[in-house]
Amino acid sequence: xxxxxxxxxxxxxxxxxxxxxxxxxxxxxxxxxxxxxxxxxxxxxxxxxxxxxxxxxxxxxxxxxxxxxxxxxxxxxxxxxxxxxxxxxxxxxxxxxxxxxxxxxxxxxxxxxxxxxxxxxxxxxxxxxxxxxxxxxxxxxxxxxxxxxxxxxxxxxxxxxxxxxxxxxxxxxxxxxxxxxxxxxxxxxxxxxxxxxxxxxxxxxxxxxxxxxxxxxxxxxxxxxxxxxxxxxxxxxxxxxxxxxxxxxxxxxxxxxxxxxxxxxxxxxxxxxxxxxxxxxxxxxxxxxxxxxxxxxxxxxxxxxxxxxxxxxxxxxxxxxxxxxxxxxxxxxxxxxxxxxxxxxxxxxxxxxxxxxxxxxxxxxxxxxxxxxxxxxxxxxxxxxxxxxxxxxxxxxxxxxxxxxxxxxxxxxxx
Amino acid sequence: xxxxxxxxxxxxxxxxxxxxxxxxxxxxxxxxxxxxxxxxxxxxxxxxxxxxxxxxxxxxxxxxxxxxxxxxxxxxxxxxxxxxxxxxxxxxxxxxxxxxxxxxxxxxxxxxxxxxxxxxxxxxxxxxxxxxxxxxxxxxxxxxxxxxxxxxxxxxxxxxxxxxxxxxxxxxxxxxxxxxxxxxxxxxxxxxxxxxxxxxxxxxxxxxxxxxxxxxxxxxxxxxxxxxxxxxxxxxxxxxxxxxxxxxxxxxxxxxxxxxxxxxxxxxxxxxxxxxxxxxxxxxxxxxxxxxxxxxxxxxxxxxxxxxxxxxxxxxxxxxxxxxxxxxxxxxxxxxxxxxxxxxxxxxxxxxxxxxxxxxxxxxxxxxxxxxxxxxxxxxxxxxxxxxxxxxxxxxxxxxxxxxxxxxxxxxxxx
Numbered sequence: 001x002x003x004x005x006x007x008x009x010x011x012x013x014x015x016x017x018x019x020x021x022x023x024x025x026x027x028x029x030x031x032x033x034x035x036x037x038x039x040x041x042x043x044x045x046x047x048x049x050x051x052x053x054x055x056x057x058x059x060x061x062x063x064x065x066x067x068x069x070x071x072x073x074x075x076x077x078x079x080x081x082x083x084x085x086x087x088x089x090x091x092x093x094x095x096x097x098x099x100x101x102x103x104x105x106x107x108x109x110x111x112x113x114x115x116x117x118x119x120x121x122x123x124x125x126x127x128x129x130x131x132x133x134x135x136x137x138x139x140x141x142x143x144x145x146x147x148x149x150x151x152x153x154x155x156x157x158x159x160x161x162x163x164x165x166x167x168x169x170x171x172x173x174x175x176x177x178x179x180x181x182x183x184x185x186x187x188x189x190x191x192x193x194x195x196x197x198x199x200x201x202x203x204x205x206x207x208x209x210x211x212x213x214x215x216x217x218x219x220x221x222x223x224x225x226x227x228x229x230x231x232x233x234x235x236x237x238x239x240x241x242x243x244x245x246x247x248x249x250x251x252x253x254x255x256x257x258x259x260x261x262x263x264x265x266x267x268x269x270x271x272x273x274x275x276x277x278x279x280x281x282x283x284x285x286x287x288x289x290x291x292x293x294x295x296x297x298x299x300x301x302x303x304x305x306x307x308x309x310x311x312x313x314x315x316x317x318x319x320x321x322x323x324x325x326x327x328x329x330x331x332x333x334x335x336x337x338x339x340x341x342x343x344x345x346x347x348x349x350x351x352x353x354x355x356x357x358x359x360x361x362x363x364x365x366x367x368x369x370x371x372x373x374x375x376x377x378x379x380x381x382x383x384x385x386x387x388x389x390x391x392x393x394x395x396x397x398x399x400x401x402x403x404x405x406x407x408x409x410x411x412x413x414x415x
Numbered sequence: 416x417x418x419x420x421x422x423x424x425x426x427x428x429x430x431x432x433x434x435x436x437x438x439x440x441x442x443x444x445x446x447x448x449x450x451x452x453x454x455x456x457x458x459x460x461x462x463x464x465x466x467x468x469x470x471x472x473x474x475x476x477x478x479x480x481x482x483x484x485x486x487x488x489x490x491x492x493x494x495x496x497x498x499x500x501x502x503x504x505x506x507x508x509x510x511x512x513x514x515x516x517x518x519x520x521x522x523x524x525x526x527x528x529x530x531x532x533x534x535x536x537x538x539x540x541x542x543x544x545x546x547x548x549x550x551x552x553x554x555x556x557x558x559x560x561x562x563x564x565x566x567x568x569x570x571x572x573x574x575x576x577x578x579x580x581x582x583x584x585x586x587x588x589x590x591x592x593x594x595x596x597x598x599x600x601x602x603x604x605x606x607x608x609x610x611x612x613x614x615x616x617x618x619x620x621x622x623x624x625x626x627x628x629x630x631x632x633x634x635x636x637x638x639x640x641x642x643x644x645x646x647x648x649x650x651x652x653x654x655x656x657x658x659x660x661x662x663x664x665x666x667x668x669x670x671x672x673x674x675x676x677x678x679x680x681x682x683x684x685x686x687x688x689x690x691x692x693x694x695x696x697x698x699x700x701x702x703x704x705x706x707x708x709x710x711x712x713x714x715x716x717x718x719x720x721x722x723x724x725x726x727x728x729x730x731x732x733x734x735x736x737x738x739x740x741x742x743x744x745x746x747x748x749x750x751x752x753x754x755x756x757x758x759x760x761x762x763x764x765x766x767x768x769x770x771x772x773x774x775x776x777x778x779x780x781x782x783x784x785x786x787x788x789x790x791x792x793x794x795x796x797x798x799x800x801x802x803x804x805x806x807x808x809x810x811x812x813x814x815x816x817x818x819x820x821x822x823x824x825x826x827x828x829x830x
Contacts (some may be wrong), residue, residue: 058776062783066720066734099773262721263787265730293787294774299714305481306677306718307725315680319481358514359709359791361473361817362824368477372678372708376774377792402776409777 001034003388008039008352010342012366017044019348022162022386027344037388041356042380043366046340047106047349048297049331051255052196052234052285055110055118056084056092058099059409060290069202069264077290081113083415088408089117095405096295097125101395103296103376106349106384109232109255109285109335111169111196119160126389128349130335131160132169132196135176135184144177151184155193163385165335167194173217174205181226188230194335199233201266206238218243227252232334234285236275237261237268244271248278253334256326258303259294260287269311272304272318283331296376301327305371320371352381354393416449418803423454423767425757427781432459434763437577437801442759452803456771457795458781461755462521462764463712464746466670467611467649467700470525470533471499471507473514474824475705484617484679492705496528498830503823504532510820511710512540513813518711518791521764521799524647524670524700524750526584526611534575541804543764545750546575547584547611550591550599559592566599570608578800580750582609588632589620596641603645609750610643615658616650616681633658642667647749649700651690652676652683659686663693668749671741673718674709675702684726687719687733698746711791716742720786735786767796769808 005017010027018026018033025031057077064076084092089112100108107128112118115133122129133151137144155166168184170176188195200206200217213220218239221227229251236254239247247254256270275282284300286292301323308318332340339349355363359373382390389395418434425432425442433441433448440446472492479491499507504527515523522543527533530548537544548566552559570581583599585591603610615621615632628635633654636642644666651669654662662669671685690697699715701707716738723733747755754764770778774788797805804810 058773060779061774061777061788062779065780065783065787066731068730072730095773095776102773259721262725263730265724265728265732267725267728269725289788293783294790296774296790299790303718303721306674309680310677310682310684310722311725313680313682315483315487315678316481317680356814356817358473358510358517358813358817359476359711361510362476362821364475364477364824365480368480368708372480373476373704375709375711375714375790375792377790398773399771402771402773406777409779 001386002031003035003037003383003386004029004031004033005037005039005044005350005352009043009355017342017350019383019386022348024342024344024346024348027342035388037381037391039352042352042354044342045351045353045370046328046342047351047382047384048104048327049283049335049337049340050100050105050108050286050295050297051232051283051331051334052257052287053096053108053110053295054112054288055096055108056089056112057288057290058095059088059092059405059412061293063290065293080412083412084113086114086117088412089114090121091404091408093118093121094125094401096289097121097127098395098398098401099295101125101127101382101390102379103298104351104353104379104382105295105297106351106382107331107335107337107339109196111171115154116158119158119164122164123161126387127384128163128337130165130167130194132167135170135180137177137180138175139177141177144180148180148183155191165194167196169196172198172205173209173220178224182224185226185228188228193230195231197231197233199236200238201235203238203267216240216243218246222246222250234287235261235266237266237270239271241274244274244278244280248280252280254280254282255285255334256282256304257285257287258307259300260291262303262307264291269307272308281330281333282326283334284326297327298370298374298376301371320368323371324367348383348386350383351379353378354380416801417446418450418452418798418801419444419446419448420452420454420459420765420767424458424770432757432765434798434801437763439757439759439761439763442757450803452767452796452806454767457767457769459757460766460768460785461743461757462766462797462799463519463742464698464750464752464755465515465520465523465701465710465712466647466698466746466749467672467702468511468523468525468710469527469703470511470523471504471527472703472705473510474503474507474820474827476708478705480708495827498827499528501529501532503827504529505536506819506823508533508536509540509816511704512536512542513810513816514710516540516542516797516805516810517794518713519766519768519794519797520710520712521766521797522746522750522752522754524611526586530569531573534573534579537579538576541799541802543578543752543799545580545582545609547582550585550595552592552595553590554592556592559595563595563598570606580609582611584611587613587620588624588635593639597639600641600643603643608645610646612646612648614648614651615653618653618682621653631655631658633661637661637665649702650676650681652681652685654686656689659689659693659695663695667695669695669697670700670749671697671719672700672702673722674715675706677718677722679706684722687723696745696748697741698749699741712742713785713789713791716786735783738786739782763798763801765798766794768793769795
């Protein structure tokens with residue numbers, strides 16, 4: 001299968017992009033292809049990479065907002081989540097994948113229960129996913145042991161297409177035993193798999209850790225050998241200078257979730273400048289859409305820039321070009337994917353943005369427009385792994401996914 | 416002319432809305448109408464009201480971002496603005512109106528040069544506008560006198576359709592002489608017209624005012640008799656408790672511009688809770704889209720909520736319902752319009768939101784979804800002053816508006 005995107009704007013020039021199987025083979029090529037996509041009036045950008053999600057939580061979108069974190073989790077989210085089945089997770093993840101595709105995201109890093117449901121949803125959606133085997137043991141040694149066994153089994157048994165990568169998802173220092181964290185690190189080193197983790201989202205997490213271990217979270221994780229370049233940590237808003245240095249030295253990747261951090265009011269903003277200077281790769285996540293409430297990475301790019309500017313009192317902070325890289329190339333780097341740029345030899349994850357829209361008129365600066373003016377609604381065409389999975393704003397079967405998700409929710413809350 | 420919106424969701428119930436001429440005449444009516452709009456799968460909400468814009472600045476969208484305010488204004492925006500003609504303002508405002516209609520805004524309060532260009536653009540767009548005669552004299556007494564004369568002439572001479580209201584737009588305390596401010600107050604009282612003003616956007620404005628007058632801005636404005644219920648003030652981020660009390664007592668209206676405040680990094684966030692407790696009407700503005708960079712009020716509702724939560728460390732601040740009212744009924748109140756709610760006898764400014772979208776699925780809570788999940792792209796149909804000005808996401812002649820705006824920009828920067 002081959003695809004030729006004709007007459008499309010790429011880095012300011014009109015050109016064509018030739019895709020063979022799942023790879024970009026020619027920029028400016030006029031090769032014959034099995035399928036031609038009309039790129040006129042559209043800009044080609046790399047598919048966006050969302051490095052922190054809980055995809056199936058689309059089912060809880062709008063279910064419980066404007067609450068304090070603990071009340072939100074304990075009284076609303078956790079009781080609802082406890083009822084979820086693998087089929088629920090399948091349809092919740094399908095809905096998430098649909099929303100991501102429609103808003104230009106071609107890969108996401110997902111921590112959620114019922115891994116098999118998520119894997120099947122990603123396969124059926126045509127998107128790319130890094131899907132985690134989750135650990136939350138709340139320091140119960142038996143549960144911890146069971147989860148390590150389950151993770152080991154899942155990592156071996158779950159077979160999936162080339163668009164799916166399996167990874168480990170130990171939840172956080174306040175929910176997972178040290179033994180399991182160390183096991184995850186060893187497993188990750190041995191099998192070269194990613195580890196996805198929540199880190200320093202709230203002041204309470206830091207205070208509790210100091211009380212328990214005498215160290216701040218990153219110092220504690222360093223002391224048990226948990227840090228490393230395979231580790232992707234979401235949030236990272238409460239870090240001191242020493243922790244930022246440790247993260248830079250160990251090659252840990254950060255997934256910044258500006259919208260979730262603002263909505264749940266985590267009390268601090270990620271210090272992008274310090275992380276950048278320490279050489280830390282900072283990418284973007286939406287977080288689960290129950291705390292956002294969308295999966296639109298255009299919005300996250302803009303909110304990342306807005307939050308840095310207002311919080312640190314400097315409108316030159318996180319300029320558009322850097323926010324755009326956070327949403328694309330830095331995400332690909334974090335997830336070790338050969339995507340995040342449109343270049344020959346890269347995986348063909350390509351998004352076409354419709355430029356004939358009032359909010360993208362006039363055309364002074366495309367990157368500024370993408371970050372500050374565009375929303376997911378500007379996405380016209382999406383190619384993932386060489387397949388056209390959306391064209392002219394339409395995804396095959398989208399109505400069924402929405403209807404089934406709606407049905408699942410009706411059923412879930414009547415159980 | 417009459418319109419019947421059939422089978423539409425209104426406040427949680429499926430019903431119909433009958434519109435005759437420019438007024439809502441029947442909720443649940445099955446009257447015969449000249450035109451029927453299919454409301455199935457859509458929710459009816461009041462058209463949004465944007466209470467602070469500089470509409471023609473769409474022409475500078477993306478032209479100069481990520482800069483400090485003074486550099487942005489002095490080196491980029493002001494030199495470009497100096498070249499604008501009435502025709503440029505016409506097309507810039509047309510582009511703004513198109514973007515507003517497509518994103519569900521039916522009225523805006525606009526401060527910009529070349530009033531006649533803006534008036535014609537609003538007439539031709541089918542939207543509703545409060546359009547200002549601007550004053551910026553930089554304390555040159557001759558200029559100030561000229562501008563008062565011009566304002567008086569414009570308020571008398573400019574004839575416009577019923578959708579246009581003329582108002583006075585003295586820019587700010589740091590650009591307009593006291594004499595002109597007092598003149599504006601007297602004129603406003605005598606002719607019952609609105610006054611649109613920038614207030615306490617930056618710390619520098621407050622410091623300069625204290626140095627010059629020995630008073631903070633609101634105290635100074637109170638001392639010269641400028642405050643009153645006809646005054647709509649944009650920004651209002653640097654206020655102390657006494658100023659907030661004065662604003663409540665005098666009935667001054669506030670236009671909160673969260674996205675612009677974040678992007679330009681004004682260093683403080685509007686204190687919504689204190690303003691609310693003082694009884695101040697707080698509505699929402701996008702500001703000019705060169706400092707935003709969109710006119711999408713859905714985004715402004717969400718950003719208002721996010722900013723309150725993160726800045727004041729409380730996720731329960733500005734819940735969805737209040738953010739939604741800021742974007743609709745409070746805006747109507749600020750501009751003294753009989754819109755902002757869908758009720759019999761009100762002006763027919765109605766927006767239909769398409770609910771069959773992934774980001775609005777499932778349907779736990781419509782108001783949460785409108786504020787936290789929707790974007791302007793969810794708008795399907797717009798009725799303003801009883802006329803259907805957008806249906807199925809399409810506005811007549813939208814391509815021409817975008818092309819002409821693009822042409823104007825090309826020409827402007829080659830002059």
